[in-house]
Amino acid sequence: MSLVETDDIEGGESISLHQRILSDIRDRILSGAWAPGHRIPFEHELTAQYNCSRMTVNKALSQLAKAGLIERRRRSGSFVRQPQSQAAVLELHDxxxxxxxxxxxxxxxxxxxxxxxxxxxxxxxxxxxxxxxxxxxxxxxxxxxxxxxxxxxxxxxxxxxxxxxxxxxxxxxxxxxxxxxxxxxxxxxxxxxxxxxxxxxxxxxxxxxxxxxxxxxxxxxxxxxxxxxxxxxxxxxxxxxxxxxxxx
Amino acid sequence: MSLVETDDIEGGESISLHQRILSDIRDRILSGAWAPGHRIPFEHELTAQYNCSRMTVNKALSQLAKAGLIERRRRSGSFVRQPQSQAAVLELHDxxxxxxxxxxxxxxxxxxxxxxxxxxxxxxxxxxxxxxxxxxxxxxxxxxxxxxxxxxxxxxxxxxxxxxxxxxxxxxxxxxxxxxxxxxxxxxxxxxxxxxxxxxxxxxxxxxxxxxxxxxxxxxxxxxxxxxxxxxxxxxxxxxxxxxxxxx
DNA sequence: ACGGCGATTATGTATATACATATTGGAACG
DNA sequence: CGTTCCAATATGTATATACATAATCGCCGT
Structure with missing residues (x-):
């Protein structure tokens, strides 16, 4: 059932679990698979999917919320935000x-x-x-x-x-x-x-x-x-x- | 977007502890009190100072590190980074x-x-x-x-x-x-x-x-x-x- | 029907604990 | 004298748990 379970052998990269959860979700949002307004799984569902504790899931979701990709609502869940984010990182040249x-x-x-x-x-x-x-x-x-x-x-x-x-x-x-x-x-x-x-x-x-x-x-x-x-x-x-x- | 949010609502009420630790440290860095290269207190010292658990301190320091204000080195501690950070948030106009x-x-x-x-x-x-x-x-x-x-x-x-x-x-x-x-x-x-x-x-x-x-x-x-x-x-x-x- | 109120639920924050990992300083050894 | 290796240490990640808070659902009484 678990989407995960298997270690990525290929890249050899050993990224942390919360980082992996984060990028999984981010990819689904950015690819459009989860459209704005879509409710992403509850923490306890992700907990089951990734077979980890709620703190780990929470860390990933909190970061996504801080980054503005999702919005979290108590009692309702977490939702993909409108892609309103019109801010950008500008490199200043020396x-x-x-x-x-x-x-x-x-x-x-x-x-x-x-x-x-x-x-x-x-x-x-x-x-x-x-x-x-x-x-x-x-x-x-x-x-x-x-x-x-x-x-x-x-x-x-x-x-x-x-x-x-x-x-x-x-x-x-x-x-x-x-x-x-x-x-x-x-x-x-x-x-x-x-x-x-x-x-x-x-x-x-x-x-x-x-x-x-x-x-x-x-x-x-x-x-x-x-x-x-x-x-x-x-x-x-x-x-x-x-x-x-x-x-x- | 800076992860070091400055969402300080001037009412000043009810900010979380890790948020307060974060902004305390950030202020000392930005004011110059802690110059680049300065070693900021170890997690266990901050733990004692704020009378909280290491996880709470860790959360604050991790965010500062992600924001690029400090650099964390295992076994050595956390240090204020050079203000080399030449990145900026640009508002894109509609x-x-x-x-x-x-x-x-x-x-x-x-x-x-x-x-x-x-x-x-x-x-x-x-x-x-x-x-x-x-x-x-x-x-x-x-x-x-x-x-x-x-x-x-x-x-x-x-x-x-x-x-x-x-x-x-x-x-x-x-x-x-x-x-x-x-x-x-x-x-x-x-x-x-x-x-x-x-x-x-x-x-x-x-x-x-x-x-x-x-x-x-x-x-x-x-x-x-x-x-x-x-x-x-x-x-x-x-x-x-x-x-x-x-x-x- | 309707409005209020409590139970339920998901998130927010924090604790104590555990083990992994990288790095450093120093002791042991050739 | 130098090299190796180990123990100490600070951070990195994760667990289980607890309680707080906000929002919603649905029951209940009028």
Missing amino acids: IRIEVEALGLPYRYERLERLKRRSSAEDRTLLGLNASGPVLALEGLHFAGERPFALEQRLINLSAVAEADEEEFLDIAPGPWLIGRVPWSEAEHRIRAMAADETIADALDIDASAPCLVVERRTWSAEHPVTHVRFIYPAESHTLVARFTPSQG | IRIEVEALGLPYRYERLERLKRRSSAEDRTLLGLNASGPVLALEGLHFAGERPFALEQRLINLSAVAEADEEEFLDIAPGPWLIGRVPWSEAEHRIRAMAADETIADALDIDASAPCLVVERRTWSAEHPVTHVRFIYPAESHTLVARFTPSQG
Whole structure:
């Protein structure tokens, strides 16, 4: 009777039982065999099917519920949810890695470094209420001899005081910050823009050529840390995001 | 989606113990109190601290590990991971919702509908190996009287046969598919582009004006389902992605 | 018929226990 | 001195059990 019983000899993989239950059910949902609204077997039925304890089944179902694939209702059972899950995992690229993946030598070059009391615009960008010291950086990421991206960054020195001791002459502030400040939240804005003269000049492209602009704000435990704007020439860059609707 | 849910209802009532342990530890990590590399207390220490069983502590730590915040090593303990976690949750917008959020009336209009055997290009876009029937759709999303986005879509009819019975005259294929096909994986490509004449014409903008292009491929249980390309005039659109660090 | 109330049921959380597994530190041995 | 091997230890998984909680079913009395 049991759907299981036999060990998978083939893969040689030894996955845990609750993991196996989880992926069995997930596969049935994702394949469409169990449509949205379908009631999946009760815990005690799965307990019998897999010949295991309720805790084991419960672990699998709880994870599926947390992942949003199913909905659990007391006294009624567990049901396949509507595939409403419009969330996704986006991979954020490290520009160095991206450039080196192209087989080109990477280099960062600082254009400007300015410490100042935050202007109104700075505070808007960072999401700050109070005034305080900020570090404004501008730099170029190169792929070989060609400019690859222009970076305009603000760092909130009240949150990252150590940044004041760093010159950022040839190390990019992004990796530097990532290695030092744990971030708890971030926000991206992605848009297209025509290059103005300054940008065209820095990136060595035609004025009004299309550019991809990626802006990121980052917080660490409620405190704004940094705002950065990356500007890429349209030809040089495609953002790629690959994802699954939920956890596996 | 982050497994480290922050569903802290501010009423603060009745959260489970393992949930509280989890968020205690998460807060210490995100606030920086426990830096990357720091060894967090052993399970048996937390057991004593919270006066609970090891299973309860284990549940909290397992979730933190799955979320990528900590790394667990047998015989050594659990350690705060480097904040390398460059993954993010991206909200995928439903264009209708987006337009209506602007206070403008939304409308979808089909420009073209073509059923054909997949061309080589179709197969590349969809990620198909074998030939088969596809549905090629082109349509315009309107915000009020102005074109808001141009949509070019391929649907793999071998995966979604029902689509052949739908005209898609004034209902957009996106929401139609989401309500019908559970997707298991997707891939986005985002880039900037200058409008060519066809696009400029459809969107009623100047030729060579910058546009944001979002391409999405979707799979359901290993089968390619659809490829869609959204083209937005640069002024009309900013993609926003807000997220917390999760899975590595 | 109808409304209320208790019994039933499925899930939610937690406990104590057991054994498996990976890894480390140190003792034993050549 | 170095290598092998064992015991200690922390995590990984699973069991059986218990009680709490929410929702539903159906009985019962008016």
